[in-house]
Amino acid sequence: MSQSSWTPEACEYLEGYLAQVRALVRQGGEDAEETAAELREHIEREAGAAGGSIVTLAELRAVIGTVGTPEKVASAEPLIGRTTAAGEGGRRAQSAPAAPAAQGTEPAGAPAPRRSGCWYAAAALGAFATVVALAVCALIAFRWSTLMKATINAQQKEIVSTLRAIHKCEQRELEKRENDVDGDGVPDYVSLQALVDTGFLSEAYDQAAHGNYVFTLKSTPSASNGGQPGFVCEAVPVLDELPNRYAIDESGAVKVFSAGD
Amino acid sequence: MPERTEAIDVENWTTQLRRGVLELSILNLLAQGELYAYDVVKQLAAIRVLVVTEGTVYPLMSRLKRLGLVKTRLVESTSGPARKYYTLSPEGERVRAIMNGYWDDLSASVASLRTKKDGAP
Numbered sequence: 001m002s003q004s005s006w007t008p009e010a011c012e013y014l015e016g017y018l019a020q021v022r023a024l025v026r027q028g029g030e031d032a033e034e035t036a037a038e039l040r041e042h043i044e045r046e047a048g049a050a051g052g053s054i055v056t057l058a059e060l061r062a063v064i065g066t067v068g069t070p071e072k073v074a075s076a077e078p079l080i081g082r083t084t085a086a087g088e089g090g091r092r093a094q095s096a097p098a099a100p101a102a103q104g105t106e107p108a109g110a111p112a113p114r115r116s117g118c119w120y121a122a123a124a125l126g127a128f129a130t131v132v133a134l135a136v137c138a139l140i141a142f143r144w145s146t147l148m149k150a151t152i153n154a155q156q157k158e159i160v161s162t163l164r165a166i167h168k169c170e171q172r173e174l175e176k177r178e179n180d181v182d183g184d185g186v187p188d189y190v191s192l193q194a195l196v197d198t199g200f201l202s203e204a205y206d207q208a209a210h211g212n213y214v215f216t217l218k219s220t221p222s223a224s225n226g227g228q229p230g231f232v233c234e235a236v237p238v239l240d241e242l243p244n245r246y247a248i249d250e251s252g253a254v255k256v257f258s259a260g261d
Numbered sequence: 262m263p264e265r266t267e268a269i270d271v272e273n274w275t276t277q278l279r280r281g282v283l284e285l286s287i288l289n290l291l292a293q294g295e296l297y298a299y300d301v302v303k304q305l306a307a308i309r310v311l312v313v314t315e316g317t318v319y320p321l322m323s324r325l326k327r328l329g330l331v332k333t334r335l336v337e338s339t340s341g342p343a344r345k346y347y348t349l350s351p352e353g354e355r356v357r358a359i360m361n362g363y364w365d366d367l368s369a370s371v372a373s374l375r376t377k378k379d380g381a382p
Contacts, residue, residue, distance in 0.1 A: 021316075031323045038298050038319045041342070045299060068316035076317035078324040080284050080356070 004048040009057040012172055013199040014043065017064060019165045023158055024074035035073070043067060057199070156244065159213055159235045163248040166217070166233050169195055170250070174229065186222035189231040189250065212239050279311055284321060285364060286311065288349065288357040291331060295348040298322060322347060330356055 006014075018036045026032040046063040047055045067073070170189050173179065177187040179194070192215060195201045213235040220230040235246045247255045286308070290301055298319065305313045325331045330353035335343040349357065 025320055028320070030320045031327065034323050034326075035319045038322075038345070039316055042299055042302065042315065042319070066315055068314040072314055073316035073320065076320045077280065078284065078321055079281060080325070080328060080330070082328065 004053055004055050006047075006055045006060075007057060008172065008176060009198065010047075010055050010060045012169060013057055013060055014040070015165070016169070016199060016201060017070060019162070020070035021073050023162070024070050026158070028074050030078075039067065039073070155212065155242070156246075159246050160254050162215075163233060163235060163246055163254055164252070166195065166201070166215075167248050167250075167252050169198075169201075170231060170233075173198075181219070182221040182223035184221075184223045184227075186227060186229060188221045188229040189219040191219060192217040192233075212242055213237055282364075283311065283313070283318075284325065285357070285360045287318070287321060287325065288330065288353060288360065291347055291349045292354070292357060295334075295346045297344050297346055301347065325353070329353075 018040060021039060022032040022036045025035050043060070043063055046066070047060050050059050050063060173190045173194070174187050179188050179190050180186065181188045192201070195217075215233065215235050217231060217233040220232075222229040230250045232247055232249045237243075237245060244256050244258060247257070249255075283305075286305060287301060290296065290304055296304075301322065302313075302315050302318045305311055305318060306315055322331065326333060326347075329350055331347050332350045333345050333347055335345055337343050
């Protein structure tokens with residue numbers, strides 16, 4: 001953090017904001033960690049300048065209002081990209097806009113054999129394109145399971161990352177010692193709704209399925225757990241194609257179960 | 262015929278135009294010299310008509326770096342973490358020249374239509 005002091009609420013809000021940015025930017029295929037790191041520096045600098053010696057949640061929210069929501073940040077769509085066109089030929093084609101083909105310059109009554117040649121060339125090209133398309137379809141069908149596995153793996157990594165972020169936030173809430181459900185003097189973990197209220201999680205996590213998973217959190221008060229507070233947060237898939245459900249508890253260990261267990 | 266009361270909305274058009282020039286604007290800015298990422302964001306945000314949402318610049322710069330159009334270097338700072346400075350790579354200079362050339366052609370052509378008299382070649 002910058003030289004300014006930040007309130008715990010502001011710290012948690014920033015971490016939640018950056019976690020959402022990472023998840024969304026990663027989905028877009030860009031470098032999530034680099035983007036989040038640079039955003040953190042930007043926000044810390046702006047908030048420090050605005051907040052003086054102490055940065056509050058209100059001041060942080062004002063800064064994020066100018067920086068943009070996670071959805072807005074991740075929506076930046078780069079238009080420059082790599083082309084698969086061969087070498088310089090492709091670049092030259094991009095550098096000099098092609099002059100429009102002259103219209104109506106073909107003399108009337110062009111000889112018939114030239115049109116027939118074009119027709120045969122187009123037919124051959126069409127046949128070649130069909131063969132290529134069939135080959136691509138066969139390749140995709142053959143590799144479909146691999147593609148599906150890659151997609152599922154990416155989702156699973158995001159779910160594990162989200163569970164770990166929830167665990168980290170629960171630890172911070174515990175350190176605040178503000179939530180003692182059973183009144184035994186030992187602080188307890190908070191509910192999913194409380195994490196949403198702090199701004200760490202978006203409301204979607206406390207409602208129906210977020211993405212393809214439903215998140216639930218069960219907090220065990222210390223008095224009913226031998227004096228030790230506990231919690232279990234589960235991510236349960238809503239699609240049959242997703243094989244696993246995930247859980248994290250107060251120890252921070254992520255457990256994976258088959259969705260049918 | 263009933264009079265049309267809907268207003269014509271050009272906001273989508275201006276939004277698309279701005280999206281199209283933002284990366285070129287970043288490249289042109291970096292062509293003036295090495296800049297800290299924060300400074301790039303602030304200079305772009307100061308151009309009112311670009312209507313830049315500050316956070317959106319960072320993923321674009323990350324992408325430009327991944328494409329090899331910009332280079333970065335870390336400079337240690339006594340007042341905080343090391344700062345990352347951006348500068349154009351030789352490939353970035355080449356692409357910038359191509360984009361500026363197309364931009365000049367396009368804007369000149371569009372501008373010429375504004376003074377073209379009806380029926381004139």
